[in-house]
Amino acid sequence: MTTAPQELTVTIGDVSRTLPTVRAGGMGRVPLVEFIGDSEFTKAVAQEMVALIPAGTEVLLTVVTNALPLTHELSDRSGLPYVCARKKRRTYMQQPLIQDVPSMTLGVAETLWLDGPHAERLNGKRVTIVQDVVASGGTAQALARLVERAGGTVSGYLAAFRQGTPTLDVIALQDLPRTLS
Ligand SMILES: O=P(O)(O)OC[C@H]1O[C@H](OP(=O)(O)OP(=O)(O)O)[C@H](O)[C@@H]1O
Numbered sequence: 001m002t003t004a005p006q007e008l009t010v011t012i013g014d015v016s017r018t019l020p021t022v023r024a025g026g027m028g029r030v031p032l033v034e035f036i037g038d039s040e041f042t043k044a045v046a047q048e049m050v051a052l053i054p055a056g057t058e059v060l061l062t063v064v065t066n067a068l069p070l071t072h073e074l075s076d077r078s079g080l081p082y083v084c085a086r087k088k089r090r091t092y093m094q095q096p097l098i099q100d101v102p103s104m105t106l107g108v109a110e111t112l113w114l115d116g117p118h119a120e121r122l123n124g125k126r127v128t129i130v131q132d133v134v135a136s137g138g139t140a141q142a143l144a145r146l147v148e149r150a151g152g153t154v155s156g157y158l159a160a161f162r163q164g165t166p167t168l169d170v171i172a173l174q175d176l177p178r179t180l181s
């Protein structure tokens with residue numbers, strides 16, 4: 001009898017991390033990617049991802065929380081500006097675009113909020129969607145809809161990790177198993 005692995009170590013550049021595992025719904029144990037609080041790992045991943053940004057990209061688009069520090073580092077290294085959608089309405093938002101995310105692998109149904117002035121920065125631009133992990137692809141699809149509604153076009157989907165087999169054509173540094181057991 002073989003025993004399913006309970007943890008997973010990933011190496012990006014010269015930085016390795018053993019990913020903690022979490023139980024998500026009825027899916028068994030899922031390797032959890034965390035950039036929040038880990039600048040060394042975030043920078044190593046961003047350094048490798050710069051070369052994968054689709055040619056012609058003019059703006060990066062991401063969403064809080066975990067993908068934000070990664071996209072910041074990617075912007076810093078590529079020189080491309082970035083825009084970030086929120087998961088909560090803020091009182092200072094002006095005519096935000098509001099987009100539901102139907103379902104997410106580790107979370108519950110959510111709504112994305114893109115402030116009006118930030119949406120304007122996507123208008124007429126070729127936009128690459130940047131995420132930490134793409135699993136079901138639900139978040140990526142919601143972000144793509146925001147790009148279209150803002151008057152931009154999607155150049156591609158770029159993620160540090162692709163988990164399982166999302167239906168979208170995602171450029172990723174590494175693949176993660178859907179579950180560990
Ligand atoms: O492809 P999907 O199934 O949509 O899953 C991917 C999303 O899940 C994670 O968000 P999470 O719920 O962990 O939120 P957080 O980044 O705010 O912690 C991750 O940051 C992606 O945005």
Ligand SMILES: Nc1ncnc2[nH]cnc12
Nearest residue numbers: 031032033105106133135
């Ligand atoms: N493995 C993972 N780590 C972090 N967020 C995720 N969302 C979906 N899968 C995830």
